[in-house]
Amino acid sequence: MVQIFIFCAIGLAFASFMCVFVLAMRRVFLGHSENKRLGLEHRVAPLALDVTYGFGSEIEATLSDDERTALAGVLRRYARQLSGEAQQQITEFFERTGLVARELSRLEHSLWFNRRAQAARALGDMGSNSAIKPLMFALANDPSMDVRSACARSLGELQASEAVGDLVDAFAIANIPRLVSGGALLAIGPSSLEGLLGLRKSEDPAVRRSVCELLGWLGGPSDSSALRQALHDPDSSVRTAASASLARLGSSNAAQELCDLAVIDDDPEVRLAASRALGMLGDRSSILALVDRIESDEFDVAREAAHSLGRIAPQDTVKGASENPDNEYIAEVSDLIQLGLL
Amino acid sequence: VSFLTTFCIVFGLFAISYFVALNGIYLGFTLLSWRGISRQRYRHSYTALEQAFASPLTPAVSVILPAYNEESLVGEAVHSLLGLNYPRLEVIVVNDGSTDRTLSFLQEEFDLAQIHHPLRTTLDHRRVRSTYISRRQPNLLVVDKENGGKADAQNCAINAASHPYICVVDADDNLEDDALLRVAQPFLDDPEHAVATGGIVRISNGCRIEDGIVRDVGLPKSRLATFQIVEYFRAFLVGRVAWSRLGSLLIISGAFGMFSRRVVEEVGGYWPQTVGEDAELVMRMQRYLRKQRKPYTIEFVPDPVCWTKAPDTFRGLARQRGRWARGLFESLWRHKRVLFNPTYGLFGLFAMPYFVAFELFGPVVEILSVILLPLTIALGLLSYTFLLAFLIAALMLGTFLAAAALLLQEFSFRRHVHHKEAVRLVLYSFLETFSYRLLVDLWRLLALVSVASGNRIWNTKLYAASETNYNGN
Numbered sequence: 035m036v037q038i039f040i041f042c043a044i045g046l047a048f049a050s051f052m053c054v055f056v057l058a059m060r061r062v063f064l065g066h067s068e069n070k071r072l073g074l075e076h077r078v079a080p081l082a083l084d085v086t087y088g089f090g091s092e093i094e095a096t097l098s099d100d101e102r103t104a105l106a107g108v109l110r111r112y113a114r115q116l117s118g119e120a121q122q123q124i125t126e127f128f129e130r131t132g133l134v135a136r137e138l139s140r141l142e143h144s145l146w147f148n149r150r151a152q153a154a155r156a157l158g159d160m161g162s163n164s165a166i167k168p169l170m171f172a173l174a175n176d177p178s179m180d181v182r183s184a185c186a187r188s189l190g191e192l193q194a195s196e197a198v199g200d201l202v203d204a205f206a207i208a209n210i211p212r213l214v215s216g217g218a219l220l221a222i223g224p225s226s227l228e229g230l231l232g233l234r235k236s237e238d239p240a241v242r243r244s245v246c247e248l249l250g251w252l253g254g255p256s257d258s259s260a261l262r263q264a265l266h267d268p269d270s271s272v273r274t275a276a277s278a279s280l281a282r283l284g285s286s287n288a289a290q291e292l293c294d295l296a297v298i299d300d301d302p303e304v305r306l307a308a309s310r311a312l313g314m315l316g317d318r319s320s321i322l323a324l325v326d327r328i329e330s331d332e333f334d335v336a337r338e339a340a341h342s343l344g345r346i347a348p349q350d351t352v353k354g355a356s357e358n359p360d361n362e363y364i365a366e367v368s369d370l371i372q373l374g375l376l
Numbered sequence: 377v378s379f380l381t382t383f384c385i386v387f388g389l390f391a392i393s394y395f396v397a398l399n400g401i402y403l404g405f406t407l408l409s410w411r412g413i414s415r416q417r418y419r420h421s422y423t424a425l426e427q428a429f430a431s432p433l434t435p436a437v438s439v440i441l442p443a444y445n446e447e448s449l450v451g452e453a454v455h456s457l458l459g460l461n462y463p464r465l466e467v468i469v470v471n472d473g474s475t476d477r478t479l480s481f482l483q484e485e486f487d488l489a490q491i492h493h494p495l496r497t498t499l500d501h502r503r504v505r506s507t508y509i510s511r512r513q514p515n516l517l518v519v520d521k522e523n524g525g526k527a528d529a530q531n532c533a534i535n536a537a538s539h540p541y542i543c544v545v546d547a548d549d550n551l552e553d554d555a556l557l558r559v560a561q562p563f564l565d566d567p568e569h570a571v572a573t574g575g576i577v578r579i580s581n582g583c584r585i586e587d588g589i590v591r592d593v594g595l596p597k598s599r600l601a602t603f604q605i606v607e608y609f610r611a612f613l614v615g616r617v618a619w620s621r622l623g624s625l626l627i628i629s630g631a632f633g634m635f636s637r638r639v640v641e642e643v644g645g646y647w648p649q650t651v652g653e654d655a656e657l658v659m660r661m662q663r664y665l666r667k668q669r670k671p672y673t674i675e676f677v678p679d680p681v682c683w684t685k686a687p688d689t690f691r692g693l694a695r696q697r698g699r700w701a702r703g704l705f706e707s708l709w710r711h712k713r714v715l716f717n718p719t720y721g722l723f724g725l726f727a728m729p730y731f732v733a734f735e736l737f738g739p740v741v742e743i744l745s746v747i748l749l750p751l752t753i754a755l756g757l758l759s760y761t762f763l764l765a766f767l768i769a770a771l772m773l774g775t776f777l778a779a780a781a782l783l784l785q786e787f788s789f790r791r792h793v794h795h796k797e798a799v800r801l802v803l804y805s806f807l808e809t810f811s812y813r814l815l816v817d818l819w820r821l822l823a824l825v826s827v828a829s830g831n832r833i834w835n836t837k838l839y840a841a842s843e844t845n846y847n848g849n
Contacts, residue, residue, distance in 0.1 A: 039765035046772035053779035054802055057786050061795060114426075148418035155422040184422045211565040217431045240568070251432055333496045365492035373489055375514045 074104035082108040085127050086120040094131060106133055110159040125161040134162045141168055147178035154181055158188025166194045173200050173210075183210045190218030195225040202229035206241045216248055227252055234260055239269035246272055250279025258285035265291050270301035277304065281311035289315055293323035296339070305335045313342025321347060328363055340367045344376050384752045391745045392766075398734050399773050405618035406780045412617045413788045416678055425557050428564055429461055435563065436464035437556065437634070438537035439545060442529035443469055446547040447476040451485045453547045456588025458513055462556040466515045468533045473502075473523025482518050486510040493517065499531040499645035507536075526630070527646035527653035534637060534645055543634040544654075550580060550588050550683040551632070558680035559634050562673060571639045571672045572661060574628035575680035576612045578791070579605045581688055590683050593791040595800055598688035603812035605686075606804050610781040613678060613788065620676035624727035626662065628674070630654030632682035639665070647710070652703015659711045666720045678788060694819045701736075701823035708732055739817040739824065746814065774809030781805075 078101055081093050085105070097105065106128070113124045128134045137160065140153035154172060157165035166189065173185040186204060189197040198219065205215040219226040230252070233245045246264050249257050261283070264276035277295060280288045289312065296308035309327050312320040324346070327339030340363035344351045348371045355361070355368030370376040428434050439457050443450050450469065457467045471479045482488060493507035502524035510516040521532055534542060541563060543556060555575055562570040582596030595602055619625045628635075630653065643660045646653045658674065665672045687693040708731060715732065717724040752758045782801055785791075 036759075036762050036765045039762075039769040043765070043769040043772045046769070046776045050772060050776040050779045053776065053783045057779075057783050057798065057802070060786060061798060065795075148421070151418070151422040155424075180419060180422065187424050187427060213428070213431065213433050213564045213567075216433050217427055220431070220433075247433070333494070337494060362492055362494040366494055369489075369491035370509075373491070373509070373511060375509065375511075 070100075071104060071107075074101055075108055077101070078105040079108055081105055082112060085109060086112065086116065086123050088119075088123050091130065094127075102131060106131070110156065113159045113161055121161055128160040129162055129164070134160055134164060138165060138168055141172055141181075147176075147181055150176065150178065151180045151184040154184035154188050158184075158191040161192065163192065163194075166192055166197060170194070170197050170200050173197070173204060179210055183214045186210055186214050186218045190221030193222050195222055198222060198226045198229040201226070202233060205244060206233055206236060206238065208240070212240075212244050216244060219248060220251055224252055224254075227257065231257070231260060234264065239267075239272055242267060242269065243271045243275045246275035246279050250275075250282040253279070253283055255283060255285065258283055258288060261285070262288050262291060265295060270299070270304050273299065273301070273304045274307040277307040277311045281314035284315065286315050286317050289317035289320050293320050296320075296323050296327055296335075302332050302335055305330075305332070306338050309335055309339040309342055313338070313345040316346050318346055321350075328361065337363050337366070340364050341376065343367065344371055348376070380751070381755055381757065384748060384755060384757055387744070387748060388752060388757070391741060394733075394741050395770070398738070399777075401730065401734070402614070402777050405614050406777065406784075408621050409614045409617040409784060412621050413613065413678055413784055417788050420679065423561075425461075425554055428557055428560075429463055431463070434463050434557075434560075435541055435567070436466075436539040437462060437541045437543050437560065438533075438539040438637070439465055439467045439543045439556070440530060440533040440537070441467065441469045441545055441547060442472055442526050442533065443474065443478055443547045444472040444523070444526070444529070445474045445476045445478060447474070447478045447481050449547045450478055451481060452585075452588040453545070453549060454482070454486065454516065456550050457545065458516060459553070459588070460551060460556045461553045462560075464539070465556065466517060466538060467513075468536050469516070469518045470529040470533045470536075471518065471520045472525070472529040473521060479518070479520055483508065486516055486518075487512050488518055493519070493536065495519075495532070496535040498641045499535055501528045501532040501535065504532065525648050527648040527650070530653070531645040531648070534640060537637055540637055541634060542637050542640065544630060544632070545682065546631045546684065548685045549577075549631050550585060550590055552590070552681045552683075555632070555680035555682060556634075559632070559677050561677060562675045563634065563636075566673065569671050569673050570675065571636045571665065572628055572633065572658060572674045574616065574625070574633045574676050575682055576616075576676075576678050577608065577629050577631045577682050577684050579608060579686040580683035581686050583683060585683075594794070595797045596688065599804075600690070600693055600812075601686045601688040602800065602804050603808055604693075606778055606782070606801060606808055607812070607816075609785050610778060612676075613784045614777070614781050616676040617678055619727065620674075622722055622727070623673070624662070624722045625674050625676055626659055626723075626727055626731060627655045628658050628676070629682075631684050632680070650703055650706040650710070651699050652705075652707045655703060656707035656710060659707055659714075662723050663711060663714055663720065666723060681791070693816075694822075697816055697819040698823035698826070701739075701820040702827055704731065704736055705824065705827050708736060736824070739821040742814070742817045743821050771809055774813070775806050778805030778808055 082105055084093055109124050109127060113121055134157065137153040137156045141150050141157065144150050144153065154169060157169060169185045169189050173182050173189065176182050182204065186201060189201060201215050201218050204210050205212055205219065219230065230245050230248055233241055236242055242264065246261060249261055258280060261276045261280050264272055267273050267276065273295065277292060280292065292308045292311050296305050296312060299305050299308065305327065309324060312324060321343065324339045324343045328336050328343065330336045344367035351364060352368045352371055355364045358364060367376060441453060441457065454467060454469060469482065487510060488508035489511050490506055491509050495504060502522040504519055504521045506520045508518040517536060519532055519536055521529065530544060545551065559573050559575040562573045579601060580590060581598060581601040582594040583590045584592035584594065595605065616625065633654065639661060643664045647656050650656050662674065687696050714720050714724045715728050753763065779802065782805055
């Protein structure tokens with residue numbers, strides 16, 4: 035037994051020593067490499083500006099490998115903030131120096147999922163259209179969700195309208211978080227609409243709901259008919275999202291249907307969303323429905339209806355509060371109106 | 377003498393088995409954590425927090441701050457919360473019947489105006505006296521209520537919350553700018569299944585804090601606080617990460633946790649009859665969701681950082697650890713039916729028994745071992761050679777576990793950048809096993825004895841919080 039303890043103690047002492055040794059070495063190494071990187075970045079920062087002005091090719095020949103890497107790091111950060119001609123110059127720099135090709139090779143061949151994901155993310159920053167197809171391929175086929183998510187983000191950054199189909203598929207089957215695929219579709223903009231509209235009859239209610247939500251951010255008044263149809267969807271989460279999106283699009287012609295939903299829908303979440311939508315639309319024809327909702331037993335619905343009423347008819351709401359001091363929802367809205375906070 | 381000898385032999389064998397089992401689990405957890413943290417570290421390099429911040433699809437959050445006699449801290453805490461990088465959030469401060477100037481300070485600092493603000497009646501809490509909104513920051517709501525304890529104040533805030541997710545913080549906390557976005561990541565990735573997440577809590581003693589933001593990370597002069605830094609690394613980066621990977625996380629710190637409001641309401645909110653309301657809520661959620669057989673996730677996310685003040689006096693630390701031990705006992709006792717119940721999977725078969733055997737009764741075994749050791753030697757049952765070998769092995773094991781936790785934080789989310797501080801932390805990890813840990817075990821044991829003897833005076837002090845704040849300061 036004593037021998038076992040002694041062996042264990044020796045093993046653990048060695049393991050502890052190794053932990054401390056690795057910690058110390060890492061600090062020394064990190065400190066050295068970080069100082070070096072900062073120094074290089076400081077030196078190449080003015081050159082990065084020259085690249086954005088189109089003098090990249092003249093500079094490249096004078097750079098060492100380390101300086102080129104540092105310059106690429108600075109330019110990647112710039113690329114996220116810039117657009118137009120300056121971004122185009124940065125992209126050309128990355129293509130000329132072979133960095134796009136290097137990241138493409140990592141994306142396609144690396145065995146480590148984290149390296150493939152980093153490459154996918156870098157390709158989005160670099161802004162090269164030559165990366166779109168490989169990114170689309172990886173989005174559809176890579177086994178790692180992290181890599182697929184990074185591809186979707188980069189495709190969004192590249193505003194790759196040809197990737198809309200794949201992103202919509204990813205959105206439908208949710209093989210990456212819908213927030214990521216939805217975010218990419220939002221970044222691509224209205225050219226995503228056609229693909230999204232194709233999904234509105236999907237069997238999965240989560241897909242139909244997300245489509246309605248995205249339509250509210252991407253669509254225009256012409257898309258309101260699709261959303262009005264969705265107000266009659268058998269799934270309540272779809273009706274909720276459609277109500278919110280109609281309000282965002284300002285579809286006041288949907289006011290009557292929203293009034294009906296606010297009053298008679300079975301699901302309180304739908305009644306809540308419809309009441310909120312009515313306030314955003316500001317249609318005075320919905321006042322009666324909202325007054326009816328304020329009397330509801332459901333806290334969130336009644337409170338939201340009162341807020342909506344305050345937005346549509348502020349003076350009447352303040353007057354109503356003084357006539358009916360027991361109604362706490364109206365009293366709150368009246369206070370907010372008087373403070374100028376609604 | 378023969379009875380004593382038999383007892384010492386049996387207990388000695390039990391203590392050695394206990395030691396082997398506990399440290400075997402710790403070693404397993406360390407390996408599990410390496411995998412979990414490595415993955416999280418990789419994700420840092422390619423996730424895009426700025427996109428989540430800019431996205432209209434990111435869900436809104438209500439941040440809840442219960443405050444009792446926090447006049448000196450609450451202003452900084454609220455400023456820090458209002459400045460968080462998160463697209464849509466409201467901050468709800470509940471003044472839980474403070475006897476100091478907490479409310480009047482808030483009124484002046486944030487230009488509060490009294491308004492009617494209806495509250496849901498979903499969860500029970502003490503009477504609300506008045507509600508206020510900030511004229512300058514309309515997303516700040518202050519609720520003034522009668523004193524009912526922290527859990528009661530949190531329930532009140534949940535009733536006042538407008539958004540589908542709630543984030544619970546303490547008044548002596550300072551969240552890093554992007555902490556809320558990071559802790560919300562599981563909700564953004566999988567909104568259908570995520571129900572609760574927790575972030576890492578780190579100790580801010582010794583740090584330079586301005587306007588509620590930690591500007592410069594440093595180590596405190598206090599030895600006690602420095603030991604706690606080493607302890608927190610192990611507890612969060614090893615313990616919580618591993619439990620999270622096993623899907624059996626039982627504790628999300630009351631200092632920093634995010635929850636689905638709907639699920640919290642379904643389980644009945646915080647339980648005001650315990651001082652361990654944070655752990656009890658998570659246990660109840662685990663129990664409820666497992667019984668429902670619904671897929672869900674309760675996760676610990678190791679990179680969102682919440683800085684908190686640690687007690688740096690013996691009295692303060694003893695009070696805190698006593699409160700934690702008592703809270704753990706009350707929570708475990710309330711959910712005793714889960715123990716070894718296969719209906720609850722790993723939660724019932726491993727996590728709960730672990731917490732009972734090693735967290736709750738750990739101090740009993742450890743302190744008893746220390747007391748019986750001289751007796752065992754006096755009875756000639758233990759040779760000095762054996763004892764020395766065992767102590768050296770135990771010391772090395774404790775050192776290795778602490779060093780591994782230090783290495784984990786170094787590789788993952790290093791904040792202590794000065795080399796001198798790293799050396800000091802290594803030194804403290806060596807000293808911790810036979811000094812600080814024994815002291816903490818003693819306080820936990822005293823708390824357990826106090827619970828067993830039904831010490832009502834202690835209870836009264838803890839629940840009514842008549843003179844101190846929630847942290848006993």
